[in-house]
Amino acid sequence: xxxxxxxxxxxxxxxxxxxxxxxxxxxxxxxxxxxxxxxxxxxxxxxxxxxxxxxxxxxxxxxxxxxxxxxxxxxxxxxxxxxxxxxxxxxxxxxxxxxxxxxxxxxxxxxxxxxxxxxxxxxxxxxxxxxxxxxxxxxxxxxxxxxxxxxxxxxxxxxxxxxxxxxxxxxxxxxxxxxxxxxxxxxxxxxxxxxxxxxxxxxxxxxxxxxxxxxxxxxxxxxxxxxxxxxxxxxxxxxxxxxxxxxxxxxxxxxxxxxxxxxxxxxxxxxxxxxxxxxxxxxxxxxxxxxxxxxxxxxxxxxxxxxxxxxxxxxxxxxxxxxxxxxxxxxxxxxxxxxxxxxxxxxxxxxxxxxxxxxxxxxxxxxxxxxxxxxxxxxxxxxxxxxxxxxxxxxxxxxxxxxxxxxxxxxxxxxxxxxxxxxxxxxxxxxxxxxxxxxxxxxxxxxxxxxxxxxxxxxxxxxxxxxxxxxxxxxxxxxxxxxxxxxxxxxxxxxxxxxxxxxxxxxxxxxxxxxxxxxxxxxxxxxxxxxxxxxxxxxxxxxxxxxxxxxxxxxxxxxxxxxxxxxxxxxxxxxxxxxxxxxxxxxxxxxxxxxxxxxxxxxxxxxxxxxxxxxxxxxxxxxxxxxxxxxxxxxxxxxxxxxxxxxxxxxxxxxxxxxxxxxxxxxxxxxxxxxxxxxxxxxxxxxxxxxxxxxxxxxxxxxxxxxxxxxxxxxxxxxxxxxxxxxxxxxxxxxxxxxxxxxxxxxxxxxxxxxxxxxxxxxxxxxx
Numbered sequence: 001x002x003x004x005x006x007x008x009x010x011x012x013x014x015x016x017x018x019x020x021x022x023x024x025x026x027x028x029x030x031x032x033x034x035x036x037x038x039x040x041x042x043x044x045x046x047x048x049x050x051x052x053x054x055x056x057x058x059x060x061x062x063x064x065x066x067x068x069x070x071x072x073x074x075x076x077x078x079x080x081x082x083x084x085x086x087x088x089x090x091x092x093x094x095x096x097x098x099x100x101x102x103x104x105x106x107x108x109x110x111x112x113x114x115x116x117x118x119x120x121x122x123x124x125x126x127x128x129x130x131x132x133x134x135x136x137x138x139x140x141x142x143x144x145x146x147x148x149x150x151x152x153x154x155x156x157x158x159x160x161x162x163x164x165x166x167x168x169x170x171x172x173x174x175x176x177x178x179x180x181x182x183x184x185x186x187x188x189x190x191x192x193x194x195x196x197x198x199x200x201x202x203x204x205x206x207x208x209x210x211x212x213x214x215x216x217x218x219x220x221x222x223x224x225x226x227x228x229x230x231x232x233x234x235x236x237x238x239x240x241x242x243x244x245x246x247x248x249x250x251x252x253x254x255x256x257x258x259x260x261x262x263x264x265x266x267x268x269x270x271x272x273x274x275x276x277x278x279x280x281x282x283x284x285x286x287x288x289x290x291x292x293x294x295x296x297x298x299x300x301x302x303x304x305x306x307x308x309x310x311x312x313x314x315x316x317x318x319x320x321x322x323x324x325x326x327x328x329x330x331x332x333x334x335x336x337x338x339x340x341x342x343x344x345x346x347x348x349x350x351x352x353x354x355x356x357x358x359x360x361x362x363x364x365x366x367x368x369x370x371x372x373x374x375x376x377x378x379x380x381x382x383x384x385x386x387x388x389x390x391x392x393x394x395x396x397x398x399x400x401x402x403x404x405x406x407x408x409x410x411x412x413x414x415x416x417x418x419x420x421x422x423x424x425x426x427x428x429x430x431x432x433x434x435x436x437x438x439x440x441x442x443x444x445x446x447x448x449x450x451x452x453x454x455x456x457x458x459x460x461x462x463x464x465x466x467x468x469x470x471x472x473x474x475x476x477x478x479x480x481x482x483x484x485x486x487x488x489x490x491x492x493x494x495x496x497x498x499x500x501x502x503x504x505x506x507x508x509x510x511x512x513x514x515x516x517x518x519x520x521x522x523x524x525x526x527x528x529x530x531x532x533x534x535x536x537x538x539x540x541x542x543x544x545x546x547x548x549x550x551x552x553x554x555x556x557x558x559x560x561x562x563x564x565x566x567x568x569x570x571x572x573x574x575x576x577x578x579x580x581x582x583x584x585x586x587x588x589x590x591x592x593x594x595x596x597x598x599x600x601x602x603x604x605x606x607x608x609x610x611x612x613x614x615x616x617x618x619x620x621x622x623x624x625x626x627x628x629x630x631x632x633x634x635x636x637x638x639x640x641x642x643x644x645x646x647x648x649x650x651x652x653x654x655x656x657x658x659x660x661x662x663x664x665x666x667x668x669x670x671x672x673x674x675x676x677x678x679x680x681x682x683x684x685x686x687x688x689x690x691x692x693x694x695x696x697x698x699x700x701x702x703x704x705x706x707x708x709x710x711x712x713x714x715x716x717x718x719x720x721x722x723x724x725x726x727x728x729x730x731x732x733x734x735x736x737x738x739x740x741x742x743x744x745x746x747x748x749x750x751x752x753x754x755x756x757x758x759x760x761x762x763x764x765x766x767x768x
Contacts, residue, residue: 307333
């Protein structure tokens with residue numbers, strides 16, 4: 001049996017142990033849920049700040065999503081114990097916490113739901129989850145079928161840990177009228193103002209079922225007893241109906257069920273946060289039962305279908321096709337439609353997530369551009385985060401000053417205008433100023449924040465957040481940002497039709513990079529407060545950084561000869577079987593003139609991992625200089641599989657691109673390639689753009705659809721369906737014969753399909 005089967009409509013893993021951290025995710029407009037194949041779950045809802053309703057068993061620190069999360073016995077999850085009352089044997093679904101190996105196991109991510117299928121002890125089990133489109137609540141369905149010709153007596157015990165809710169006040173009880181376990185707490189606070197602020201919070205967590213429970217328990221420790229989670233005392237003796245009184249709560253129900261020969265029984269559950277019992281009753285009425293479950297599956301499917309994107313492909317690589325045709329656009333849609341379920345997204349993240357939405361829902365990208373500009377500072381700079389509601393506060397990295405946020409405005413703008421031709425947006429008014437005026441103010445700020453060499457100050461970070469000590473004294477500059485600003489200036493020249501002063505300034509910044517940071521085979525990363533260049537050959541660690549090479553290709557700083565040397569150096573020093581590393585060699589000790597980046601574990605995150613966001617910049621830049629072979633090679637390495645050994649090494653379920661794979665390949669091959677398991681990443685917008693406009697060359701222009709592909713040479717033929725400004729283009733790419741372009745059987749001069757008078761469906765043949 002294959003370990004993983006990927007299609008454009010499902011992805012199935014057939015082992016709970018080969019890739020124990022393999023995971024999938026669901027979301028809606030109010031919440032996000034991330035589940036491993038073994039049943040551990042991390043979920044958050046918005047109220048309006050992110051909050052949990054199923055916690056660790058100890059006080060948790062408030063933090064962002066963390067990479068390579070370690071799971072432990074009492075980690076939050078959604079589990080069901082199944083005990084045969086005759087044989088006295090038991091197991092748990094999906095795998096934790098009992099960990100008995102099933103005869104058959106399948107974990108499947110569908111676009112709109114998660115599902116497990118098991119065969120264990122002559123029982124067929126299906127355990128399914130779906131989220132409503134607009135409610136922070138989970139809908140679960142349990143189906144058990146008796147495979148034998150004899151009657152079976154079973155004890156079914158759903159166990160949903162609630163965890164440590166509050167040091168001030170927590171507990172749980174069973175509400176017979178609602179047939180629900182309700183855990184209740186008071187969010188801890190100390191300031192008087194927080195009392196009033198917290199009054200609207202959903203401090204209850206509930207579990208209810210469409211069948212009356214035979215027994216219940218709310219006290220986690222009593223449920224476990226001396227047997228622990230793998231063999232809980234109450235699984236044998238039966239649940240005792242305890243009420244948790246300032247004790248760690250759990251939602252545990254018991255159903256003693258007889259199954260006739262070959263009979264199937266089904267249970268439906270609703271689990272989630274609530275403000276009070278009245279809301280529990282409302283959610284139960286709205287979402288509990290078979291009909292509600294099927295209705296929500298249909299609605300959730302329709303919601304996800306809205307994010308299908310503008311491209312489907314057919315190539316010799318069917319694994320590549322399956323991911324790109326469904327799962328990539330799905331991940332792009334998640335980012336753009338939810339803002340990663342935060343209330344103060346980093347400005348660069350907000351704008352790059354909108355970049356992805358250009359190809360999924362363009363009007364949302366337009367709205368994001370205008371909203372971001374409404375937050376622009378008076379001096380033309382952009383804030384470090386975009387507050388999405390009145391009262392939102394900057395948290396985590398948004399409290400640290402960064403200097404790159406303005407450049408992303410122009411990258412988003414280019415993609416949006418090329419896709420839509422909506423140049424009227426430049427004259428739209430935002431806070432009394434036109435978009436054009438605000439964009440020019442952003443450019444003036446970028447030009448003002450340069451040193452005497454015309455290189456961009458870095459302050460406490462640019463795109464690379466933890467590079468926080470290069471310029472904290474006010475003198476250090478970023479080579480990458482200098483190139484990124486030059487690129488933004490060149491984009492504005494093309495989009496605005498205004499040459500001066502922008503073109504000259506871009507040329508001057510490119511020249512400055514060549515004067516001060518060209519190191520013979522690549523561009524350096526920056527110059528510190530103490531005037532030391534870094535990211536250069538003489539550095540024993542961190543000698544080659546990927547980002548400057550990518551943006552040197554985009555900004556025009558690199559000549560063709562330089563580009564060849566850069567690409568060769570990157571291939572020699574940074575490429576691995578799992579993709580291209582962000583820098584190398586990784587730092588092994590603190591370098592105080594670079595910053596906390598150098599304190600991260602070698603090969604992890606920004607310290608030399610295959611950081612896919614940076615890799616995506618590089619892939620896109622390669623497509624822009626027509627190095628399609630290398631671009632495809634590196635894009636393909638972002639996807640786990642199809643080789644089983646590759647799946648196991650990475651541990652990555654191929655339904656999303658993680659933000660990184662471990663690097664430091666040569667020093668630590670044992671851990672190299674290991675996935676971070678984080679699906680929040682700016683990678684996907686750039687990969688989607690690279691696929692559409694780069695590899696397949698289907699890019700919008702004012703005149704129509706430009707077709708300038710750079711497909712890998714090993715593809716003799718490929719097909720794509722491209723949605724563009726109301727029309728559908730079925731494009732066939734073939735090698736052999738004179739290069740040319742045919743539209744509905746007629747030759748087209750040049751490489752642009754002119755806009756039709758009436759949108760329609762068109763057949764296109766591209767001979768390469």
